[in-house]
Amino acid sequence: MDTNKVMTAMGVSRRDFIRATSAIGAAFGLDMTGVTKFTSKAEAKETAAGGLPVLWLQAQACSGCSVSLLNSIYYATIADLAVNTLDINFHSNLSAATGNLAVSAIEKTYRQGGYALVVEGAIPTAANGEYCTLWPGLTALKGVKRYAERASVVIAAGTCASYGGLSAAAPNLTGATSVSQVLGSGYTVVNIPGCPMHPDWMVGTIAYILANGTLPALDAQGRPTVFYGKTVHEQCPYLPEFTTKYSKRINHAGGRSCLDCHSRTDSSVPQSRALGIGGCLFALGCNGGQTHCDCSVRKWNSGAVGTPGVNWCVEAGGPCNGCTEPNFPDGMAPFYSLNGPGVDN
Amino acid sequence: MATTLTIAPMTRVEGHLDVEVTVDTIGGTQQVTDAKCTGAMFRGFERILTGRDPRDAVLMTQRICGVCPISHGMASSLALENAFVLTPAENGRIVRNLVLGANYIQSHILHFYHLVAPDYINTDGILDMSPWRPHMAAPDMITGTTATALVGNYVKALDMRRKAHQMGAIFAGHMPSAVSFVPGGTTKPVTATDVTAFRTLLTELRSFVSNVMLADGEALLGVFPNYAKIGKGCGNLLAYGVFDLNSAGTAKLFARGRYTNGTLGTVDTTQIREYVSHSWYTASSGNLSPANGVTEPAADKAGAYSWVKAPRYGSVVHEVGPLARMWVNGDYRYGISAMDRIVARALEAEKVSNAMDGWLNELVPGASTYTYKATPTTGTGIGLTEAPRGALGHWIQIGASKLTQYQIVSPTGWNASPLDDSGQHGAMEQALISTPVKDLQNPIELLRVVHSFDPCLSCSVHLVRPGKKAEICRVDVAAGV
Numbered sequence: 027m028d029t030n031k032v033m034t035a036m037g038v039s040r041r042d043f044i045r046a047t048s049a050i051g052a053a054f055g056l057d058m059t060g061v062t063k064f065t066s067k068a069e070a071k072e073t074a075a076g077g078l079p080v081l082w083l084q085a086q087a088c089s090g091c092s093v094s095l096l097n098s099i100y101y102a103t104i105a106d107l108a109v110n111t112l113d114i115n116f117h118s119n120l121s122a123a124t125g126n127l128a129v130s131a132i133e134k135t136y137r138q139g140g141y142a143l144v145v146e147g148a149i150p151t152a153a154n155g156e157y158c159t160l161w162p163g164l165t166a167l168k169g170v171k172r173y174a175e176r177a178s179v180v181i182a183a184g185t186c187a188s189y190g191g192l193s194a195a196a197p198n199l200t201g202a203t204s205v206s207q208v209l210g211s212g213y214t215v216v217n218i219p220g221c222p223m224h225p226d227w228m229v230g231t232i233a234y235i236l237a238n239g240t241l242p243a244l245d246a247q248g249r250p251t252v253f254y255g256k257t258v259h260e261q262c263p264y265l266p267e268f269t270t271k272y273s274k275r276i277n278h279a280g281g282r283s284c285l286d287c288h289s290r291t292d293s294s295v296p297q298s299r300a301l302g303i304g305g306c307l308f309a310l311g312c313n314g315g316q317t318h319c320d321c322s323v324r325k326w327n328s329g330a331v332g333t334p335g336v337n338w339c340v341e342a343g344g345p346c347n348g349c350t351e352p353n354f355p356d357g358m359a360p361f362y363s364l365n366g367p368g369v370d371n
Numbered sequence: 372m373a374t375t376l377t378i379a380p381m382t383r384v385e386g387h388l389d390v391e392v393t394v395d396t397i398g399g400t401q402q403v404t405d406a407k408c409t410g411a412m413f414r415g416f417e418r419i420l421t422g423r424d425p426r427d428a429v430l431m432t433q434r435i436c437g438v439c440p441i442s443h444g445m446a447s448s449l450a451l452e453n454a455f456v457l458t459p460a461e462n463g464r465i466v467r468n469l470v471l472g473a474n475y476i477q478s479h480i481l482h483f484y485h486l487v488a489p490d491y492i493n494t495d496g497i498l499d500m501s502p503w504r505p506h507m508a509a510p511d512m513i514t515g516t517t518a519t520a521l522v523g524n525y526v527k528a529l530d531m532r533r534k535a536h537q538m539g540a541i542f543a544g545h546m547p548s549a550v551s552f553v554p555g556g557t558t559k560p561v562t563a564t565d566v567t568a569f570r571t572l573l574t575e576l577r578s579f580v581s582n583v584m585l586a587d588g589e590a591l592l593g594v595f596p597n598y599a600k601i602g603k604g605c606g607n608l609l610a611y612g613v614f615d616l617n618s619a620g621t622a623k624l625f626a627r628g629r630y631t632n633g634t635l636g637t638v639d640t641t642q643i644r645e646y647v648s649h650s651w652y653t654a655s656s657g658n659l660s661p662a663n664g665v666t667e668p669a670a671d672k673a674g675a676y677s678w679v680k681a682p683r684y685g686s687v688v689h690e691v692g693p694l695a696r697m698w699v700n701g702d703y704r705y706g707i708s709a710m711d712r713i714v715a716r717a718l719e720a721e722k723v724s725n726a727m728d729g730w731l732n733e734l735v736p737g738a739s740t741y742t743y744k745a746t747p748t749t750g751t752g753i754g755l756t757e758a759p760r761g762a763l764g765h766w767i768q769i770g771a772s773k774l775t776q777y778q779i780v781s782p783t784g785w786n787a788s789p790l791d792d793s794g795q796h797g798a799m800e801q802a803l804i805s806t807p808v809k810d811l812q813n814p815i816e817l818l819r820v821v822h823s824f825d826p827c828l829s830c831s832v833h834l835v836r837p838g839k840k841a842e843i844c845r846v847d848v849a850a851g852v
Contacts, residue, residue: 089385090437093547096481097533104533105526114502118382122489122506124818125378131505161380162389192419192434199415221434222547301558302460302741326545327537335545336537336568342544342551343558347430355431360424362553 077110078236079141081132081173082117082183085158085166086193086202087147090222091184092119098225100328101233111236115141129161132173139176142232145205148186148193152201167208174209179235181216182206183228188217188248189352196356206248216241217248219319221349226324227253247352249318258314258346261322264306271306301362304343311362312340313348321346373404376814383486383818385438385827388787392817394808403817406796406803408787409677417666420777425451425746425769426554428777432765433548435779436827438481440548441474441539442758446765446779449620450754451554454769455744458618462740463556465730466542468614469569470549470557471756472727473539476576477532477546478759479693479720482825483584484528487713488521490819491591497522509815513594521590524583531579538572541565556741563736570731577724580717588717592710602709602820604802605688607631608695609785611638611764613757614726624726625757628699631687635699638684640753640764645680645780646791652680657792661766662753664778681791682784690798691761691785692824693719709802709823716825746772758782760825786824799824 082092096104108114114121115135121128135141147166150157155167164172174180182205185191194202206215218227231250234242242250259265301310308315314322325335339346348358372395379389393405416435420428429447433440445467452459459467493512494503497519513521536546542559543549551559559565592599612627627638645664647657653667657680669675683689690707694715697703702722703715747769754765761782768776788797796804799821808814 084386087386088434088437088440090434090440090547093437096529097536097546099533103529105529108502109498109500113500117502118380119385120485120502121382122494122503124382124507125380127505127507128380128382131501162377192431195419195431197415197418199418222437301553301743302463302556302560302739304558304560327540329534329537335540337540337542337544337559339544339550341559342542343560344544344550347550355427359427359431361427361430362424 077112078232079113079115079135079138080117080144081115081135081141081177082144082146083160083166083169083173084118085145085147085149085160085170086186086200087184088192089119089146091146091187091220091228092117094220094222095183095225095228097327098229099331100226100324100333101229101331107229112142112232136173136176140178141176142179142181142235143170143173143177144181144183144228145170145187146183148190148202149205149208150193150200150202151208152199157200170205170208174213179216179241180205180209180213181218181228181231182248183218184223185219185221185349185354188215188219189354191219191221192355214241214244215248216244216250219247219249219254219350219352219354221354224253224319224321224324224326226328227319245318247318249350253320253324254318254350256318256320258317258319258322258340259312261320262306262314262340263322264340267306268308271308302343304341307340307343307345310345311360312345313351313358313361314340314346317346317348317351319350374811376808376811376817378814378817381818381821381826383489383822384825385436388821388826390803390817390821392803392808392814394811394814401808401811403803403806403808406800407676407789408797408799408803408821409789417777417779420774423774425454425767425772425774428765428767428774429552429554430548430550432779436758437547438478438827439474439758439760439763441471441543441546441552442756442763443765443779444549444552445471445756446754446763448552448554448754449756450752450765450767452752453754454750454752454767455554455747456750457555457742457744459554460556460739460742461618462561462735462738463742464615464618465734466557466559466561466740467552468730469727470539470543470552471614472723472730473535473543474546475723475759476580476720477535477539478825479716480528480532480535480580480584482759483588483713483717484525485532486825487819487822488525488587488591490815490822491595492518492521492525494518494522507813507815507818509810509813511595512815517590517594521587524587527579527583531576534572535576538569538576541569553741555743556739558741561734561736561738561740566731566734566736570728573724573727573731577721577728580720580724585717585721588714592714595710598710598819599706599708601806601816602712602802602823603707604690604798606633606707607684607687607689608698608707609638609684609689609691609762610696610699611755611757611762612699613696614723624723625696625700627755629684629689630695630698631684631689640755642685643682643764643780644686645682645784647675647680648792649675649789650677650680651675656680661764661778661780662751663776664766666778675789677789679784679788679797681788681797682780683791683795686791686793688788688791688795688798688801689785690802690824691757691782692716693759693761695761696757697722709820712823712825748772758827760827761785781827783827787826799826 155165158166160169182188381388432443608630612623614624616622766778
């Protein structure tokens with residue numbers, strides 16, 4: 027492979043992702059040792075020795091997390107990842123190969139082992155898993171178990187794969203469940219929830235793993251704490267407004283969130299905000315107090331390396347619907363807790 | 372001798388699709404003589420929605436599909452407004468059009484460069500790595516400097532579609548799905564800064580679409596003129612219309628209409644029926660309007676091969692998509708074929724992106740984006756719009772202020788439907804039939820025809836009939852919900 031020719035054609039800077047690891051290092055509070063390791067890995071890919079092999083399987087997925095991944099730029103672009111860093115040996119939306127040719131590429135990766143298995147979508151378990159097949163003869167239930175066997179890391183992309191998500195919403199006719207439930211206690215699954223997942227959470231986690239050769243610290247729900255360690259509410263730019271309006275009603279003692287004390291349906295909470303005005307949306311059903319992720323500071327759809335995104339749910343006037351939590355959506359709905367914009371009362 | 376070919380999993384579609392065709396030689400040409408697009412999926416979405424707060428449907432239906440969530444958000448908002456008897460705020464109407472337009476641009480760019488182009492370009496020596504290797508090889512694929520240039524644009528297009536989502540997120544909150552859509556308009560206050568930021572990105576995207584994507588589309592047509600004669604299918608086109616230009620929805624950028632048996636006509640939603648003779652649903656689920664549709668699975672039903680119902684307009688098979696919209700609206704009437712679908716899609720991207728620049732001028736920063744109305748106790752509503760890949764409708768009923776009925780008829784339902792009660796193949800099956808296949812080992816022609824429809828099967832689920840291990844029922848997300 028003529029690397030220069032490829033780079034010219036692709037218009038991709040091979041340094042982008044290496045630079046991104048510095049940003050990741052800073053984010054994780056790492057020293058540069060890890061970056062050096064990662065750089066070696068990236069250099070290996072440049073010399074055609076190969077990057078980290080990836081098998082990306084979709085079960086009960088909507089492709090939303092894959093589309094979100096394509097929006098990556100904060101740490102690296104998808105082109106940079108595919109050319110310089112990862113060997114994406116199968117991805118249903120991207121692979122040139124189709125049919126049996128695609129299956130042979132997956133099987134070849136499986137035989138070689140040492141890859142990252144990424145699963146998008148929930149796994150239906152009813153009827154022996156026969157409600158979902160990856161291709162004729164292989165259910166998602168069996169396939170995920172099979173391809174996890176020789177993977178060096180298993181990552182659940184999005185809330186469906188992490189916890190069941192929308193696919194497992196009541197009445198859950200197909201018995202949809204998470205990757206970790208399917209694989210059982212013998213595996214540590216890195217959960218990257220979000221409906222959709224934020225691309226930075228996935229790319230940053232992969233960068234960390236490549237840089238350090240270990241998994242990042244995970245919380246009790248299997249989420250990397252660097253991205254999911256705090257609630258939306260704790261980091262919310264509208265927190266001062268919340269405090270002014272609601273602080274006398276809040277008791278944070280014992281680590282409880284505001285919503286532990288004041289449920290969204292508590293009629294004593296003033297319905298002081300109307301949709302379409304903006305600002306703190308606590309009175310309109312915001313689930314930010316019980317939702318762990320850094321949306322409120324990272325924001326979404328960044329336009330440049332190392333730059334926060336252009337918007338996020340609450341800034342757009344939409345109450346946080348709690349999409350990174352295991353009880354999404356049923357434990358979070360109804361998403362607009364009041365019957366329309368109330369008035370101060 | 373007839374040969375059966377199965378392509379599974381079909382990649383570079385949204386979700387999973389398996390295609391089975393019979394190939395035989397007729398009149399000296401090896402070609403497809405029968406086709407089954409087995410798509411289907413029963414995620415139970417309609418059941419999931421039943422009993423919920425109606426307004427939650429706008430957020431939840433966007434999770435049906437990660438590629439066209441905005442269209443589901445739009446259809447759901449329109450259906451709810453219809454049921455609420457609510458006119459959206461003018462700023463809200465415009466903002467929703469801008470977000471939908473942003474997703475049209477990203478979807479059309481993604482489809483042309485990342486889902487379709489690999490069928491036509493030999494990337495050997497340019498991209499000798501996964502996910503572009505291995506790939507199906509065909510002697511007619513573009514090679515050399517043209518291929519290198521197209522691959523360069525493939526990468527540029529990754530950047531461009533990302534920017535289209537960045538643009539949409541200014542008003543949507545985030546993309547691919549929007550949090551700001553609600554019945555009555557949108558929740559995001561409009562500022563002059565938003566308008567400027569949006570226009571900066573739109574200007575760059577308009578330039579890419581007009582100068583790069585259209586040129587590449589014409590180049591493809593120049594190299595593959597034979598595909599303007601392949602994959603015609605039923606020849607009937609249906610469009611619900613999209614991008615309301617006034618709050619009553621009486622004027623649209625793309626008009627509602629159809630082209631049936633060579634004649635243009637109007638659309639009467641009562642003429643839409645879904646048939647199930649070859650779908651895994653009970654007979655009582657068939658021959659019904661989606662307004663009172665029934666979805667009772669019948670997994671062991673004899674003769675069925677799909678979880679997709681067969682929607683028909685006045686019993687006639689129709690194709691939906693950008694070509695249908697452009698044809699009905701009088702913007703494109705050169706022909707109906709695999710290549711016409713690709714070219715019409717690129718031209719549509721240009722038309723939409725140009726119109727968006729005008730819509731930005733109509734926004735009034737600071738003016739209301741949202742009109743409130745309480746959820747009614749009872750009501751019925753229809754929300755008709757267009758996903759990038761074709762006509763999309765939501766039919767709802769509300770009782771005791773909760774959803775009691777939710778039926779979705781998706782574009783891929785129209786295009787990838789199975790045989791109906793009259794024995795008529797769906798649009799994509801008809802397009803596959805008579806498609807020539809030169810090399811049984813590399814049936815690239817089938818990929819090109821299927822991909823021209825931009826199938827959206829985003830549930831990615833293949834259903835095996837419970838208790839029958841060997842038999843597979845696949846899932847169409849869009850249609851199967």
